[in-house]
Structures are given as structure tokens and as C-alpha cells.
Amino acid sequence: MTETADAEAIFEAMGAVVTRWTMGSTAAPVASFWRTELGDDPVEAELRLLALSGQFLGAIVTAEPPPVLRVLPDIPTLGLPTVHEALRPLVRRILATSKDGASRTEFIHFLVARGWTTHPADWIPDASDEDAPDIYAAWRDWSASAASGETTRRQAGDQLTAENWEDFWPAARKAALIMLRQRDPSAARALLEAKLGSESADARLRLLSLLSERLSGDDVAFLEGLAANDRAPKVKALATSMLARLGHGPAAGEDIAELAGYFSVKTKGLLRRSRVVQIESPKTPAQWQRRKALLDGTDLMSFSGALGLGPQDLIDAWDWNVDPAADTGLIKLIVETGTDAQLAQAAGIVSEHDATGLIVALAPRLTPADRARFASARLRAHGIGFDMARVIAGAAARLDDLLSAPAGAKLLAELRRDDAKPSDHVAEFQALGLLASRTAAQQTLQRLTAAGLLQGDPRLDMLRLNAALDDNGEKP
Amino acid sequence: MTISACSRSAARGDIELSSCPDILTILDSNWEAGVAIDLKAVEQLATDQSSLKAAAGLAKPAKWSGVGSSPDGALIWGECAGSGANPYRVMADLRDLGNKCTCPSRKFPCKHVLGLLWLNAEAIVPFAPADTPAWVSDWLGRRRGTSAAKPASTAAPAGEKDVRAARAVEPEVVEDPKDAARREAQSAKRNEETERAILDALDALEQWIGDQLRMGLSGFIDDATARCRRIAARLVDGKAAVLAGRIDELPSRLLALAAGDRPSGAVVELGKLVLLARAFRATPRDAEIRRVVATTETRETVLADPQALRVNAQWEVLAEQVQTRRDGLVSQTTWLLNLAASGPRFAMLLDFFPASAGRRGSVFAPGERFQGELVFYPSQQPLRALLVRRDAAEAMLNSEWPAPDMALGEALTRPLLAEPWIVEIPLLLPRGRIARDDSGGTWWRAADGTATLPVAGNAEGLLAGTELMRTAAIWSGNRLAILAAQSPWGRIGGHD
Numbered sequence: 001m002t003e004t005a006d007a008e009a010i011f012e013a014m015g016a017v018v019t020r021w022t023m024g025s026t027a028a029p030v031a032s033f034w035r036t037e038l039g040d041d042p043v044e045a046e047l048r049l050l051a052l053s054g055q056f057l058g059a060i061v062t063a064e065p066p067p068v069l070r071v072l073p074d075i076p077t078l079g080l081p082t083v084h085e086a087l088r089p090l091v092r093r094i095l096a097t098s099k100d101g102a103s104r105t106e107f108i109h110f111l112v113a114r115g116w117t118t119h120p121a122d123w124i125p126d127a128s129d130e131d132a133p134d135i136y137a138a139w140r141d142w143s144a145s146a147a148s149g150e151t152t153r154r155q156a157g158d159q160l161t162a163e164n165w166e167d168f169w170p171a172a173r174k175a176a177l178i179m180l181r182q183r184d185p186s187a188a189r190a191l192l193e194a195k196l197g198s199e200s201a202d203a204r205l206r207l208l209s210l211l212s213e214r215l216s217g218d219d220v221a222f223l224e225g226l227a228a229n230d231r232a233p234k235v236k237a238l239a240t241s242m243l244a245r246l247g248h249g250p251a252a253g254e255d256i257a258e259l260a261g262y263f264s265v266k267t268k269g270l271l272r273r274s275r276v277v278q279i280e281s282p283k284t285p286a287q288w289q290r291r292k293a294l295l296d297g298t299d300l301m302s303f304s305g306a307l308g309l310g311p312q313d314l315i316d317a318w319d320w321n322v323d324p325a326a327d328t329g330l331i332k333l334i335v336e337t338g339t340d341a342q343l344a345q346a347a348g349i350v351s352e353h354d355a356t357g358l359i360v361a362l363a364p365r366l367t368p369a370d371r372a373r374f375a376s377a378r379l380r381a382h383g384i385g386f387d388m389a390r391v392i393a394g395a396a397a398r399l400d401d402l403l404s405a406p407a408g409a410k411l412l413a414e415l416r417r418d419d420a421k422p423s424d425h426v427a428e429f430q431a432l433g434l435l436a437s438r439t440a441a442q443q444t445l446q447r448l449t450a451a452g453l454l455q456g457d458p459r460l461d462m463l464r465l466n467a468a469l470d471d472n473g474e475k476p
Numbered sequence: 477m478t479i480s481a482c483s484r485s486a487a488r489g490d491i492e493l494s495s496c497p498d499i500l501t502i503l504d505s506n507w508e509a510g511v512a513i514d515l516k517a518v519e520q521l522a523t524d525q526s527s528l529k530a531a532a533g534l535a536k537p538a539k540w541s542g543v544g545s546s547p548d549g550a551l552i553w554g555e556c557a558g559s560g561a562n563p564y565r566v567m568a569d570l571r572d573l574g575n576k577c578t579c580p581s582r583k584f585p586c587k588h589v590l591g592l593l594w595l596n597a598e599a600i601v602p603f604a605p606a607d608t609p610a611w612v613s614d615w616l617g618r619r620r621g622t623s624a625a626k627p628a629s630t631a632a633p634a635g636e637k638d639v640r641a642a643r644a645v646e647p648e649v650v651e652d653p654k655d656a657a658r659r660e661a662q663s664a665k666r667n668e669e670t671e672r673a674i675l676d677a678l679d680a681l682e683q684w685i686g687d688q689l690r691m692g693l694s695g696f697i698d699d700a701t702a703r704c705r706r707i708a709a710r711l712v713d714g715k716a717a718v719l720a721g722r723i724d725e726l727p728s729r730l731l732a733l734a735a736g737d738r739p740s741g742a743v744v745e746l747g748k749l750v751l752l753a754r755a756f757r758a759t760p761r762d763a764e765i766r767r768v769v770a771t772t773e774t775r776e777t778v779l780a781d782p783q784a785l786r787v788n789a790q791w792e793v794l795a796e797q798v799q800t801r802r803d804g805l806v807s808q809t810t811w812l813l814n815l816a817a818s819g820p821r822f823a824m825l826l827d828f829f830p831a832s833a834g835r836r837g838s839v840f841a842p843g844e845r846f847q848g849e850l851v852f853y854p855s856q857q858p859l860r861a862l863l864v865r866r867d868a869a870e871a872m873l874n875s876e877w878p879a880p881d882m883a884l885g886e887a888l889t890r891p892l893l894a895e896p897w898i899v900e901i902p903l904l905l906p907r908g909r910i911a912r913d914d915s916g917g918t919w920w921r922a923a924d925g926t927a928t929l930p931v932a933g934n935a936e937g938l939l940a941g942t943e944l945m946r947t948a949a950i951w952s953g954n955r956l957a958i959l960a961a962q963s964p965w966g967r968i969g970g971h972d
Contacts, residue, residue: 014740022739024692046689047682047750054747057740058953059892065919065928069911075941075965085966089610089841097617120938121968142941149912422619454569455546456608458617 009033010056017053027053072146075120076138080112082119083469090465092122093458103430105131107462109395110434115472127171130206134175141169162194170203177210185214193222201232208238220248244299244337259294260306262326265317275317277307279326288325295329299337303330311338315346320353331358335365344370351377356384356392363392372397375435379405386411386431398437398475403447415451426459433462441466513570518593519639521573523583527590528642534591537601541866545596545603552596552603553612555839556588559775561825561862562810562839566592567612569619576615578839580829610841670715671760674770677714678753681707685746693742700727700742705802719752719769722899724802729899732932733954744953752897764855768897775862778853785852786864790815791823792877793840794948795959795970806831810840811902811959812850812861813877813948821881822902822948823850823861842960842969856894859902877946877962880904884927888951903956905947910940920947920956932957939968 013031020027028038028045034052038045083091091111095118098104108125111117112133118124120139125132127144160168160176168176181188189211196204208226211219219242226239243249264278282288295303304314315334320327334346343365350358351374359378363371375393378384383406393399402408411428414420436444441463448463449455522528534540534556541563543554553567558579566588568575575589595601608616684707688696696703704723711720726745733741755762756769763773778784794811801807810825825839848866852858880887884905891901907923910931918931918940932955939961947961949970958970 018693018739018743021689021743022693024690024695027689043686047686050685050689050743050747051750051754052747054744055751055892055896058744058748059889059896061740062888063737063930063954065921065930066913066917069913069919069921069928071909071911071921072941074943075938093610093613120941120965124937146936146940422616449548454550454608454616455548456551456613456616458613461613 007060011061014053014057014061017049018057021050070149073142075124075142078117078138079135080115080117083111083116087465087468088119088122090461090468091118094461094465095123097458097461101131106390106395106434108136109133111469113396113473114438114466114469115474116469132171134171134178137171137175140171144169144171160191162191165191165195174206174210177207178213181210181213185216186218189219189222196226201235204230204232204235205238208235208242211242215242215245217246220246224248241299241336244301245339247301247339249299249301249337255294256298256302256306259291259298259303262291262294263307265307265309275309275313276319277309277314277317279319279323281323292325292329295326295333298333300333300342301337303333311342312345315342315349318349320350321355327355327358328361331361335362340365347374354382356382356388360388360391363394368394368396372399375399379407383407385428386435387427390431390434393435395434396473397435398440398471399435400437400440401443402432402436402440403444412447412451415448415453422457422459429459430462433460433464433466436463436466438466438469438471513573513593513597515594515597515639517573518590518597519637521585521593522590522637523585525637525642527583527585527587528637528639530587531590531594532639532642534587535594535598535600537595539591540595540601543592543595543601543603544606544609546608547605549603549605551608551612551616552592553609554592554595555866556591557863558588560827560829561775561860562808562827563863563866564588565611565839567615568592568596569616570596574619580833582833611838670770673713673715675757675760677711677716678756678769680710680714681716681719681749682753684710685750688742688746693739697730697738697742700730708803716769718767718771719749721801721803721805722768723749728802729952737954741954748897748899755897764853764895767853767860773853778851778862779864781854784854785820785858786849787814787816787819787823787852787861788847788849789819790845790847791850793842793844793846794822795842796838796840800831804831805829806833808839811948811950813904813960815845815878817878818881820852820858821878821904822859823852824859824902825863826860843967857891877904877948880906880946884922899952901951902959903949903951905944905949905956908944908947909942910935910944912940920944920949920958929956931955938963938965939970942968944968 010033013033016030017027020030026042026046028042028049031038031049031053034049037052038048094107095104098107104123108118108123112135117135124143125136125140127140127147129136129140132140160173160180165173177188177191180191192207192211196207199207211223223239223243223246227236227243230236230239262280262282264280266276266278268274268276282291300311300314304311307314309317315330318327318330331346331350334343338346343362347359347362347366347370350362356378359374363374366374371392371394375389375397376399378392379386379389379399379402385407386402389399389407390397403412407428411425414424432444433441445455445460445463445467448460453460518531519528522531539557540554541557543552545552550571551567551569553565555563556566556577558564562578564577564579566575566577568589573593575585575593577586577588579586579588581587596603684703688703704726708720708723711717711723730738730741730745752765752768755765759765767773773781791812792815794813797807797809797811799807799809805828808827808829812823812825814821814823846866849864850861851864853860853862881904882890884903887903888901891898905920905922908920909923911919911921911928913919916934918933918935919928920931920935921928923943929951932952935958939958942963942965944961944963948959949956950959960970961968
């Protein structure tokens with residue numbers, strides 16, 4: 001190399017060299033500092049220059065970082081510990097085999113119910129994952145900050161006020177509002193009164209639904225305001241439904257009288273003291289449609305009033321299992337506009353009948369303890385499968401002795417069949433794993449392996465995780 | 477259908493065993509007698525006598541590691557050293573003789589499966605009851621799709637097979653010295669011809685590179701795939717197959733760059749090719765250079781080489797990269813980190829198999845640690861290696877990765893002094909963190925602010941949301957591909 005050539009000079013010349021080659025011109029003439037090394041043969045000089053330039057660009061030149069680089073904040077630790085390292089491979093496999101978002105969400109809720117969260121390398125919720133358990137609020141907000149590029153940490157915790165409302169990311173705000181509602185319902189409502197108007201329709205709907213917790217007469221004025229004035233029909237409908245739960249249904253109109261026409265209240269019994277709601281079956285498809293539309297548009301209080309009954313009397317006197325569509329309509333009314341007591345009353349009555357679908361519809365508003373109780377009862381008395389029982393029970397159930405239920409006996413019998421296949425009953429095994437208490441999971445594993453299933457059978461993953469996971473969750 | 481044809485079809489998942497009463501009887505009687513499998517079943521399962529012979533050679537403890545069985549004895553598994561750098565994972569379900577091996581053999585069952593069954597049948601090594609490894613469970617899960625009843629195979633059974641004959645040691649044939657001399661002379665002549673062919677091919681390559689410069693790199697970048705394919709085909713004809721594979725992959729490396737960086741990227745790539753061609757001309761017999769141009773030594777050659785570096789250490793599996801190449805081969809690269817204080821920091825287990833062989837199971841789980849002996853292909857910078865022995869897993873107390881062996885600047889450039897043509901340099905980076913620029917580009921930034929390097933891909937999730945105490949990555953001259961990192965949250969895989 002020519003003595004005077006230094007890295008800076010070569011670097012400056014590289015631009016011209018690369019440009020010339022890009023255009024198809026010879027480049028040796030602009031690399032005079034390597035004249036000696038390149039030699040006199042023009043073809044050979046180009047190849048030598050290519051070798052030298054390639055090495056210079058590859059070894060010395062790296063991309064210059066832009067002056068401004070953003071570093072995301074640390075992923076925060078959550079309120080529950082992450083699953084132990086030894087169980088993470090099992091968690092990853094279950095997550096990987098959860099084919100849809102719903103089954104993944106169920107599994108995440110199961111972990112939370114047992115007092116655990118996922119490791120952030122295995123699963124982090126998206127910012128928009130409204131189904132993620134509230135304990136993940138900080139990670140949802142971290143995902144939101146990562147997507148938006150914001151690098152400053154925002155507020156977290158439960159000290160949410162109108163003043164610091166904007167300092168919270170949405171998921172943390174929601175979690176704080178839930179805590180505030182549990183601690184001080186009026187303060188939470190007052191906060192919503194102050195801030196709800198500035199939120200989007202979707203956000204308003206989500207925030208308003210939080211008032212379901214500890215709903216009381218103090219909320220009526222606020223809800224009436226929303227039912228009358230909110231811009232979004234869905235928000236109006238939710239406020240109306242909440243008002244109905246509080247016994248403030250809309251005034252009865254012509255529609256309610258028309259609806260009442262599809263039903264009649266009769267007396268029965270020897271003394272004709274007990275009443276029964278007799279369902280007049282619609283005669284044409286158009287009438288069926290009309291009745292459904294009328295049921296969808298009313299509330300429990302108005303409907304019972306139109307029949308001259310109180311809501312509890314209506315639920316008591318309903319002639320269940322005669323007209324499934326009418327049953328479904330009434331249950332929907334109860335779920336959307338009934339009080340907790342009315343809901344429990346309906347669940348008690350429906351559970352006596354062979355109407356699993358109605359229990360499923362009621363389940364989301366039942367307490368975790370009731371859900372587990374009804375699931376257990378239907379497993380044993382009505383012979384439903386584990387997958388259906390899981391839908392009723394939710395994530396917090398801890399049922400025992402599951403294989404002694406008819407579904408268990410059926411499962412064991414099918415495993416022993418000659419034509420049993422290794423892909424059979426995947427959903428039932430998964431549901432078993434989600435439903436069982438830890439002890440039951442351990443016992444179930446023993447019985448299933450004794451029945452011929454391999455311990456390493458991937459269908460047993462959920463049971464194996466349940467059996468190995470310390471149950472630190474709140475018991476329903 | 478004969479018992480042997482029946483068992484073969486059942487093992488392949490082609491038929492339900494219930495349709496083979498003959499073999500079911502054997503299996504049932506074995507099972508009830510508490511004997512998992514006997515040699516007769518191995519014999520029947522083998523496709524031919526040569527498989528059986530090969531299996532007999534593998535039924536030796538030294539060939540196997542990680543052998544185990546499920547507590548009920550129904551599943552057995554093990555890792556068998558094959559001809560590649562990565563061992564093969566072999567598993568079998570003794571209830572129906574279903575089996576799986578990660579080798580690319582088209583025989584089913586392959587010799588490794590037969591070897592494992594043989595080990596079990598004769599209790600040559602203890603099959604310790606253990607928790608079923610995840611890779612065995614994964615296979616069980618995938619068997620779901622294949623166990624449905626299908627028409628039984630109508631293939632005629634292969635000729636007679638005999639375990640005793642397979643076991644017999646063939647007498648060594650004493651070779652005539654004249655034959656040996658003739659063969660050596662032929663071999664030398666062949667080597668010379670090969671060398672001549674390679675040199676001719678490299679002349680053609682340099683001519684081609686010169687043409688690309690004359691015609692303009694702009695056109696080359698636009699038409700890189702077709703042009704590279706043509707010269708790669710010429711190199712294959714000229715017995716420079718490894719170099720041909722590299723040139724076939726050149727366009728994809730180029731296209732991974734931002735449009736503005738491609739001309740200088742092309743200069744770097746083509747410049748390295750010139751350097752490599754010149755290096756080969758200077759020392760055509762150098763095994764290290766031959767390895768990147770023509771052929772790689774066989775496993776046996778490396779194992780027999782007394783100069784080859786052997787390292788017995790604790791290794792962590794950083795990542796496995798599986799890539800389908802344009803030449804129809806799939807490359808399977810396992811990156812290992814040496815956790816000892818000294819010695820080569822990285823090892824690369826590289827295997828190729830035809831894409832037509834289908835999906836191949838992973839050999840290692842990322843994050844897995846093991847004590848084992850590796851032999852490195854002779855090199856100034858040992859990196860490519862073969863797994864010689866893998867000891868039984870034991871508790872690895874030291875969870876920290878070692879500190880980088882040299883300053884980052886040196887680590888980025890020193891390998892190029894010895895092998896200026898290399899494309900990938902494995903690096904162990906000091907404490908740092910992922911950062912983003914305004915256009916969404918991802919960077920790794922050293923905690924002390926002395927270095928900032930561009931990262932390939934997005935590095936999302938936990939990788940971008942925590943301090944990275946150590947990061948293992950591949951530097952390709954213009955981008956870092958993160959393999960794994962250590963963080964306050966523990967180990968993070970590059971794709972987590």
C-alpha cells in the first residue's frame with residue numbers, strides 16, 4: 001500500500017469505487033493509493049481491487065447507528081410469579097398446541113387461578129388482548145408502549161384519579177378502576193362520570209362494563225344519563241341493561257303487551273294456588289321471529305310485569321323444557337337484565353332440568369363456586385362430557401374424582417377399545433386437565449396410565465402440568 | 477401377509493396392528509411375559525439383511541447416549557452417533573413397534589431404530605426408567621395423524637433375514653500389494669483430475685466476477701438469482717460443490733440488505749470469492765480451504781486425525797437453524813456455546829440432507845446443556861465440529877455464560893485475518909440492550925455505549941424489554957442474528 005494511504009482516505013474513495021462498479025465502469029483509476037498492489041494488468045487490477053475493497057468494506061465499515069435510538073422500558077414483573085423453569089417446556093407445548101385464541105385464553109386463566117403467570121419469553125398478551133386476565137395489565141401496556149414506540153414508563157397501581165387518568169396505559173387503568181370499584185364503588189363511578197365522555201366508544205363500553213361489580217341504586221342516575229344521551233348504541237344498551245338489573249327497566253310499551261300475548265298465566269294444583277306460565281307456541285315462522293325479537297328487546301322486570309308477576313314469580317312459574325327457544329330467550333333476559341339473586345334462582349331451577357345449554361348461558365354471571373358446583377352436578381347427574389363441564393366451570397374449578405363420573409367411565413371404556421387411536425378425545429383430556437384439582441389430576445394420571453395410556457402421551461400434557469403445579473390460587 | 481411385512485407396515489403407520497393377528501400374537505405374548513421385545517421381532521422388522529447387519533454394528537454401548545425408557549417400559553429412546561455432526565434421535569413404541577429416527581435414511585425402519593431395539597432386546601445397555609423426553613412426546617403427538625387405518629402395504633417382503641448371520645464378523649480380506657498400489661495410483665490420479673477441474677472452475681468463476689463488474693453491479697443485483705445459478709452449476713460441474721452452494725445462497729443474503737446497501741454488499745461478497753479462489757490456487761491441498769470450496773472430510777477422517785482438536789466441556793445449545801437451500805439440500809446447523817473458561821467458545825454442528833427426505837426432528841432443545849466431547853475439523857479457528865460423546869445429563873450448577881474472550885472490535889475482525897472469505901462470525905457480546913430507530917430498525921447497543929450493531933429481524937418481546945447480560949449472535953458483516961441471550965429473566969432464545 002502506498003505509504004500515505006490511510007483508512008480515512010480509502011473509506012472516502014470507496015464511494016466512488018462502488019459507484020463505478022455499479023455503473024459498469026472500471027474502478028482502479030480512483031484507487032490510486034493501491035496502485036502498487038493492483039499492478040498493471042487492468043483486468044487483474046479490477047479483481048484485486050474487488051478483493052481489497054470487499055475486505056475493507058466487510059471488516060472496517062459497519063452501519064452508522066442513527067443519532068436517536070429508543071430503548072423500551074423493562075418488562076415489569078407481575079403480581080403473580082412465573083411458572084417454575086422446570087414446567088416451562090410443558091407450558092410452551094400446551095400454548096403451542098392451543099389451536100385457537102379461546103383455548104389459549106382458557107389456559108392462561110387457569111394458570112392465574114392457580115396463582116401463576118407465564119414466563120414473558122413464552123407468552124405476552126397483545127395490547128389489544130381484552131381477554132387476558134387483569135394480572136397481565138402491565139404486560140399489555142408494555143406491548144402497547146412497544147408498538148407505539150413510547151419509551152417512558154407510565155403510572156401503575158390502584159391510585160387512579162381524574163387528574164392522573166392520562167398517565168395510565170389502558171390496561172393498567174382498567175385494572176386500577178376494578179380495584180377502586182371493589183374498594184370504593186362511588187369513587188369509581190364518579191371517576192367514570194368525569195372521564196368516560198373523553199374515551200372512544202369501544203373504551204366506554206369496556207369501562208362501563210366494570211360497573212357490574214357492586215352495582216347499586218347509587219349508580220342509577222349515572223346510568224340513566226348514559227342510556228339517554230350516550231352517542232354509541234352499544235353503550236346505551238349496556239346502560240339500559242344495567243338499569244334493568246337494578247329494577248329500572250324502560251317503561252312498558254305496546255311491544256311488551258304484544259310479547260305478553262305469546263304467554264298466559266294459569267293456575268294449577270288441587271287448590272289452584274300455584275301458577276304456571278303457559279307458552280302459546282307461535283304458529284308461523286314469522287311469529288317465531290317476532291317473539292324472539294320482542295324477547296330480545298325487553299328486560300326481565302318489564303316482561304314479568306306484563307304478565308302480572310314479579311321477576312322471581314316468573315322464573316318460578318316458567319314451564320321449563322317445553323319450548324327451548326322461549327327458555328333460551330328468558331335465560332338471556334335474566335343474564336342481561338336480572339339481579340344476582342334472580343340469576344341464582346334461575347340457575348337452581350334450570351339445574352334440575354336436562355338443560356345444560358341454559359346453564360352454560362348463565363355461567364358467566366355465576367360465582368366461581370357456583371360454576372364449579374353446577375359443573376360437578378351436571379357431570380355426575382346428567383352425564384355431560386368434560387369439555388362441556390369445563391365451559392360451565394370456568395378456569396377456577398378444582399373438581400375431584402372426575403373419572404368416576406359417567407364421562408370418565410365412558411372415556412376409560414373407549415380407551416380400552418381395540419380401535420382406539422392415539423388422536424382420540426384430545427379435547428376431553430385437555431378439559432380434564434383444566435377441571436381437576438391438583439390432587440385429582442395426580443390421581444387421574446395414575447388411573448389413565450394404569451388403563452394403558454403412556455405417561456409421555458401428549459394428550460396428558462394438561463393433566464401433567466396441573467399435577468405438577470403448586471396450587472397457590474384463591475379457592476372459590 | 478407375512479409377519480415381517482405386517483410388522484413393517486404397522487411400524488410405518490400404514491396399517492392397524494389389529495389387522496395382523498400373527499404379529500399381534502408375538503407382541504402380546506412378549507408383552508404379557510414382561511419381555512419388551514425379542515430379537516426375533518427385530519429380525520422381522522428389518523427390511524433386509526443389510527439393515528440387520530448395520531444394526532448389529534450399532535448394537536454397541538459406545539454408539540449410544542441418553543438411552544432410556546418410560547417407567548412402564550412401553551417407550552424406549554436413545555441418541556445414536558451417525559455419519560453426521562448431530563447425533564440421531566431414535567425412539568420406539570414397543571407396544572406396536574411404531575418408531576422414529578431423525579436420520580435421513582429412506583429405509584423404514586432404519587438401522588438406528590433396529591439398533592435401539594436390538595440394544596433393548598439383548599439388554600446390552602440399561603434402559604433406565606425416566607420421564608419421557610419432550611421430543612418423544614412430540615413424536616407421539618404427531619403419530620396421531622398416521623395411525624388411521626390405511627390399506628396394507630402390498631410390497632413383497634425382502635429376502636430371508638437372519639440375526640445370527642448379521643452378527644457374524646466377516647474375515648478380513650488380505651489385499652494383494654499390487655492391487656493396493658494400483659488403487660493408490662488411481663486415487664492420486666483422480667485427486668489430480670479433481671484439482672484440475674476445480675482450478676478450471678475457479679478460473680471460470682473469476683472470469684464471471686470480472687464480467688459482473690464490467691456489466692455493472694446494478695444489473696447483477698437485479699438478476700442475481702439467475703446469474704448465480706448459472707455459475708453455481710458450472711462450479712458443480714467443476715467439482716467445487718461447496719462453493720457452488722455458497723454462491724447459490726448469495727442472492728438471498730444480498731436481498732436481505734436494504735436496497736442502498738446492496739452494491740457494497742455485492743462488492744463484499746464477490747471480493748470474498750476472489751480471495752477464496754486465490755487461496756485455493758495457492759494451497760489446493762489445504763483441507764480447510766478445500767472444505768469451503770469442494771468437499772468436507774468424512775466423519776471418520778476427522779475422528780481418525782490425531783491433530784484434530786478434541787474438547788471435553790460443558791456445552792449449551794444456543795440454537796438450531798434449519799434452512800432449505802436453493803440446491804435442494806436442507807442444512808441443519810446446531811450452535812453450541814462452550815461454558816468452560818477457555819477453549820473454542822463456539823461449536824457448529826452442521827449436517828446436510830436432501831429436502832426430499834422430509835421434515836427432520838430437532839436433535840437438541842435450545843437451552844439444553846450437556847457434558848460432551850467434540851472433535852473440531854482442523855482449522856486455524858476451530859468452529860465446525862462433530863459430537864463424539866455426550867454424557868448423561870447431570871445438574872449444571874453454573875448458569876452464567878462466560879465473559880467474552882476478547883474486545884468486541886477484535887472479535888468482529890480477527891477471524892477475517894485468518895479466513896477473509898468467511899460469511900458468518902459467532903460472537904459473544906457483553907452486556908447490552910436492544911434499541912430501535914425511528915424507521916423501525918433494530919440495534920444491539922453495548923451497555924457502555926462503545927458499540928452499536930444492526931440486528932437482523934425485529935427482536936420483539938422479552939428480547940427488547942430487558943437487559944441482556946450476554947448475547948450470543950452471528951455477525952454476517954452487516955447484521956447480527958441473535959441466537960440466544962441471558963437476562964434477568966433467564967435465557968431468551970433469539971426467536972422467543
